Amino acid sequence: xxxxxxxxxxxxxxxxxxxxxxxxxxxxxxxxxxxxxxxxxxxxxxxxxxxxxxxxxxxxxxxxxxxxxxxxxxxxxxxxxxxxxxxxxxxxxxxxxxxxxxxxxxxxxxxxxxxxxxxxxxxxxxxxxxxxxxxxxxxxxxxxxxxxxxxxxxxxxxxxxxxxxxxxxxxxxxxxxxxxxxxxxxxxxxxxxxxxxxxxxxxxxxxxxxxxxxxxxxxxxxxxxxxxxxxxxxxxxxxxxxxxxxxxxxxxxxxxxxxxxxxxxxxxxxxxxxxxxxxxxxxxxxxxxxxxxxxxxxxxxxxxxxxxxxxxxxxxxxxxxxxxxxxxxxxxxxxxxxxxxxxxxxxxxxxxxxxxxxxxxxxxxxxxxxxxxxxxxxxxxxxxxxxxxxxxxxxxxxxxxxxxxxxxxxx
Numbered sequence: 001x002x003x004x005x006x007x008x009x010x011x012x013x014x015x016x017x018x019x020x021x022x023x024x025x026x027x028x029x030x031x032x033x034x035x036x037x038x039x040x041x042x043x044x045x046x047x048x049x050x051x052x053x054x055x056x057x058x059x060x061x062x063x064x065x066x067x068x069x070x071x072x073x074x075x076x077x078x079x080x081x082x083x084x085x086x087x088x089x090x091x092x093x094x095x096x097x098x099x100x101x102x103x104x105x106x107x108x109x110x111x112x113x114x115x116x117x118x119x120x121x122x123x124x125x126x127x128x129x130x131x132x133x134x135x136x137x138x139x140x141x142x143x144x145x146x147x148x149x150x151x152x153x154x155x156x157x158x159x160x161x162x163x164x165x166x167x168x169x170x171x172x173x174x175x176x177x178x179x180x181x182x183x184x185x186x187x188x189x190x191x192x193x194x195x196x197x198x199x200x201x202x203x204x205x206x207x208x209x210x211x212x213x214x215x216x217x218x219x220x221x222x223x224x225x226x227x228x229x230x231x232x233x234x235x236x237x238x239x240x241x242x243x244x245x246x247x248x249x250x251x252x253x254x255x256x257x258x259x260x261x262x263x264x265x266x267x268x269x270x271x272x273x274x275x276x277x278x279x280x281x282x283x284x285x286x287x288x289x290x291x292x293x294x295x296x297x298x299x300x301x302x303x304x305x306x307x308x309x310x311x312x313x314x315x316x317x318x319x320x321x322x323x324x325x326x327x328x329x330x331x332x333x334x335x336x337x338x339x340x341x342x343x344x345x346x347x348x349x350x351x352x353x354x355x356x357x358x359x360x361x362x363x364x365x366x367x368x369x370x371x372x373x374x375x376x377x378x379x380x381x382x383x384x385x386x387x388x389x390x391x392x393x394x395x396x397x398x399x400x401x402x403x404x405x406x407x408x409x410x411x
Contacts, residue, residue, distance in 0.1 A: 008408035015058075017051045018411035020044070027051075027411055034058035127154065127166055246273065246285065347372070 008018065008027040015031045021038030025048065028035045035055035038048030053059035061069065089101040092108070121134035122141045127148065132141045152166040155173065208220040213228050240253035241260040250261045271285040274292060299306060340353045347369045354366030354374070364377040382388070387397035395403055 004406065006407040008411055010411050017053070020047045021051050022046075023048050025408075027408070028056065029058065029411075032056075032058035244282075 008021075008025065010018075010027075010029045010031060013031060015029060015034075017029070017034070017036045018027050020043055021027055021036065023038050023041045023046075025038040026035065027038075033056045034053050036051050037054045038050075039052050040049030041047075042049035057065065087099040087101050089103045090096070090098045092104075094104070119134045119136045120141075122130055122143075123133075124130050124143060127146050129144045129146045130141065131144070132139055135141060148166045152168055153173075154164055154166050155169075156162060156164050158167075158170050158172055208222050210222045210224045211217070211219045213225075215225070238253045238255045239260070241249050241251075241262065243249050243262045246265055246267070247262040248265045250263070251259050254260060267285045270287065272288055272292075273283055273285050274288070275281060275283045277286075277289050277291055340350045342349050350367050351369035352366055354364060356366075357363040362377065364375075366375055367373075368375045382398075384398065387394045387400075389395065393403055395401070
């Protein structure tokens with residue numbers, strides 16, 4: 001069957017030659033109607049030394065139609081300029097044989113002293129809004145502060161010099177306040193009198209100034225002050241014993257001699273002696289709750305690792321964002337693997353989907369929506385005797401190219 005050869009071309013966009021061509025390669029720019037040829041082999045990587053225009057009404061004069069001719073041209077005969085002919089306006093004060101345009105004549109007749117500015121615009125950083133720009137005759141350009149995200153400040157970058165922007169404050173923006181405020185965890189010394197309206201809990205290592213020996217005020221009594229008061233010398237006449245409710249007490253009080261006995265009281269079945277659930281407090285007998293149980297060798301509902309073999313007899317549904325399989329061999333009985341199975345699949349949701357094989361560089365076979373095609377990052381090497389088919393028709397084998405249009409592409 002017949003094959004078709006198409007040269008490289010540009011149907012829209014910029015005028016001019018392609019940046020490079022291979023030696024003897026042709027390219028046609030349909031925008032300015034010029035045919036280009038790659039001449040020589042002295043370019044980078046063996047490309048053409050130069051790209052030269054060899055045909056087309058964009059590079060050569062046509063017998064009919066309107067064209068723009070650049071460069072110096074010498075005509076030995078008479079050149080008739082039509083009513084729509086234009087030329088480059090010479091500079092003011094030119095006194096040569098150049099063609100005088102109407103703009104040159106008007107400038108020469110208007111005299112001097114007139115300004116040439118016709119439009120003034122103003123741009124400002126993004127945190128400033130500009131209105132009234134540009135001014136083409138008379139007016140006022142106004143600047144106003146643009147709306148910003150709540151609680152953000154205008155500051156230089158965090159940790160490095162740079163252009164200020166509106167951002168949230170970070171810890172590095174705040175100066176040290178230790179000379180003014182007492183840290184909650186670092187401690188320090190408070191000078192002067194301080195009043196606390198709530199309860200102040202003093203730890204076991206808390207100290208205070210020992211009051212005078214004879215003192216009957218609200219000052220804190222230290223152990224030294226208590227010891228200085230002396231000890232009781234009178235005889236004890238009765239000793240009782242009080243224990244928490246988990247005990248029963250017998251023999252109390254002892255008024256002469258005897259034994260105080262504490263024994264465990266009966267408790268509700270399956271209750272344990274434990275601190276309160278979720279907060280510090282006095283222990284009591286209660287039922288166990290989940291927070292009481294330490295980590296056990298079971299798979300938690302919040303996740304974990306199974307170190308041994310695991311066999312599921314039912315279906316497995318994974319709702320996370322990433323599934324990692326670290327096995328060396330993956331065997332699947334199903335002959336059809338579905339990927340990209342979202343609620344409403346489209347070509348947009350399929351964009352970038354495919355297979356990635358890790359190596360020195362990623363080897364990928366992915367679907368690209370913008371080209372509407374599967375795209376491979378690597379070569380395909382068909383076994384001997386195999387061929388490429390399109391629509392059931394063989395187009396390329398190791399020895400034949402058939403029923404193909406060879407397209408030079410665009411530039």
